[in-house]
Amino acid sequence: MPDKNEVTWTAMLKGYTKSGRINEAAELFKAMPDKPVAACNEMIMGFGLNGEVGKARWVFDQMKEKDDGTWSALIKIYERKGFELEALALFRLMQSEGDQTKLPIHHKYSFRKRVFDRFSSKDIVMWNSIIAGYAQHGSGEKALEVFHEMLSSGAAPDEITFIGVLSACGYTGKVKEGLEIFESMKSKYQVDKKTEHYACMVDLLGRAGKLNEAMNMIENMPVEADAIATDFDALAHLLDVCAYFLIFAAVHKELSSNKRNRYF
Numbered sequence: 001m002p003d004k005n006e007v008t009w010t011a012m013l014k015g016y017t018k019s020g021r022i023n024e025a026a027e028l029f030k031a032m033p034d035k036p037v038a039a040c041n042e043m044i045m046g047f048g049l050n051g052e053v054g055k056a057r058w059v060f061d062q063m064k065e066k067d068d069g070t071w072s073a074l075i076k077i078y079e080r081k082g083f084e085l086e087a088l089a090l091f092r093l094m095q096s097e098g099d100q101t102k103l104p105i106h107h108k109y110s111f112r113k114r115v116f117d118r119f120s121s122k123d124i125v126m127w128n129s130i131i132a133g134y135a136q137h138g139s140g141e142k143a144l145e146v147f148h149e150m151l152s153s154g155a156a157p158d159e160i161t162f163i164g165v166l167s168a169c170g171y172t173g174k175v176k177e178g179l180e181i182f183e184s185m186k187s188k189y190q191v192d193k194k195t196e197h198y199a200c201m202v203d204l205l206g207r208a209g210k211l212n213e214a215m216n217m218i219e220n221m222p223v224e225a226d227a228i229a230t231d232f233d234a235l236a237h238l239l240d241v242c243a244y245f246l247i248f249a250a251v252h253k254e255l256s257s258n259k260r261n262r263y264f
Contacts, residue, residue, distance in 0.1 A: 017046035048077030140172035166200035
């Protein structure tokens with residue numbers, strides 16, 4: 001047989017795991033001079049399906065690089081073997097560490113959504129992470145789809161949910177839907193409107209060119225003194241948004257005035 005390379009090593013490894021010969025697979029894996037991602041993924045599935053979940057996790061933890069298949073393999077093993085809490089924890093780890101990979105954003109979040117969909121029970125942290133991820137990376141439509149899916153499932157949104165959803169409305173220009181969601185926060189879901197939510201709404205209205213409505217939102221915002229004292233970051237963000245649109249409004253007014261003066 002010619003000299004072995006990564007492809008032949010991995011092919012042999014897969015042959016052992018597929019035939020249930022996990023001990024031989026483990027010995028071969030140990031002897032491999034280099035352990036490519038595909039080989040590691042195969043060992044994770046091999047150990048896991050053989051009931052050796054701890055060894056599967058050990059392989060996962062030793063990997064310097066991971067791909068979609070790596071995360072999917074171990075989450076799948078946890079689910080199949082009844083380790084639901086571990087599966088949830090790994091999903092959250094994927095959400096944070098996965099942002100450091102070089103995968104295209106749309107591919108990354110498409111994969112995460114597929115993994116997310118496999119969970120029969122989803123907590124609010126999982127829903128929020130998917131919604132915020134889509135919203136922050138310009139996939140507002142996807143974020144809103146997940147939000148409506150969340151409501152249909154019976155899950156109750158919280159204040160973090162609405163920050164992601166209102167941001168998504170801003171990115172997609174959905175002014176009417178954003179206003180309806182904003183107004184429903186307290187009346188329908190008993191979630192108090194915070195400084196962050198007002199900042200999202202000012203941003204939404206400003207992006208849509210509704211400067212008067214944005215100004216009214218700023219002027220009529222009920223800001224509690226205690227809230228200001230305890231939420232400097234949110235207030236600073238709101239002030240940044242307000243300042244941007246005040247400058248924009250002033251420039252727009254000046255340009256409009258100059259245009260009118262041309263004809264007189």
